[in-house]
Amino acid sequence: MILSEQQLSLIEEFGVYQENNGFQPAVARVMGLLLVSDRAELTFDEISEALSISKSATSNALNMLLNTGNIEYTTFPGDRKRYFRIKSSNWREFFLKRMEDLSYLNGLLKRALDVRKRDNPIYDAKLNDFISFMDYMQNRMPSLIEEWEKSRK
């Protein structure tokens, strides 16, 4: 497989981004490759070779991404290879996961307000502000998604 300079550097940049999201370097590169490659579906060996990573690292990365639902694969009759691709539904899920993560944080902050007996209630007010803001965002999210869907018809 031939990758342009642009593709190679985008794989790296996307890789670093996903490392910051908690993915292992090699795992993040595999996602990057599947994102930018000209063919949407790549085999085990193509991935291993394109990224110069060992078979064990490739195996680990692909199973990781399969387990987390970030990729999937298809097969073709008379061909034992699996063809891996990014799960197309994944993008929307990605956004929703981010929102869920924020409401988990919001839950922690609510509990913090609950357990601490603050000397100075000014700090409580600031935190309450944020909690109410997050609650508001969460409530508005479904209608925002709906509006977007309408807007693009």
Add this chain to the structure above:
Amino acid sequence: MILSEQQLSLIEEFGVYQENNGFQPAVARVMGLLLVSDRAELTFDEISEALSISKSATSNALNMLLNTGNIEYTTFPGDRKRYFRIKSSNWREFFLKRMEDLSYLNGLLKRALDVRKRDNPIYDAKLNDFISFMDYMQNRMPSLIEEWEKSRK
């Protein structure tokens, strides 16, 4: 300083959450402590003792958090100690940073669409969907914040 069981376990839970956000364990615990402690402002030694971490780890954590703008401190005349607290403006900034992070990702995805010459344009459509969704969210964000501010008067 006395911390209840609830406070201690919330520090840990918040700590793990912030570790996933890229903070070092000890740094994450310091944030947790400042979040749940009954007094909003704590000294170097109080933090070190409450979390049973060494002075060097405490120094490192506090400077880390000062540099990233997550905490700040005040002093009092005739008292050499610094009193550390969570930066109150920080919560809103936290949310905005998350949004910025998503638009950075969106930029990467736009570049991916640009550089890859996809065999099957179905995959392009899915990605375009997400990009347009993210663009929509970004555009709506300022007015959403405004609406929230109005709604709470």
Add this chain to the structure above:
DNA sequence: TCATTAGTTCATAATTTACAGAACTAAAAT
């Protein structure tokens, strides 16, 4: 002037992580 306080800095130790390489397996092909 000497001791104490409030930290900082440095060398180093203890984990943790992330990957390579080799040996292995199960199914299919010859």
Add this chain to the structure above:
DNA sequence: ATTTTAGTTCTGTAAATTATGAACTAATGA
């Protein structure tokens, strides 16, 4: 029957991370 294919699993290790403890500093206090 045995070879090839398409991976998986195991062991070892290099590198990175994270924290400790001891030595240090700069300011204040006695």
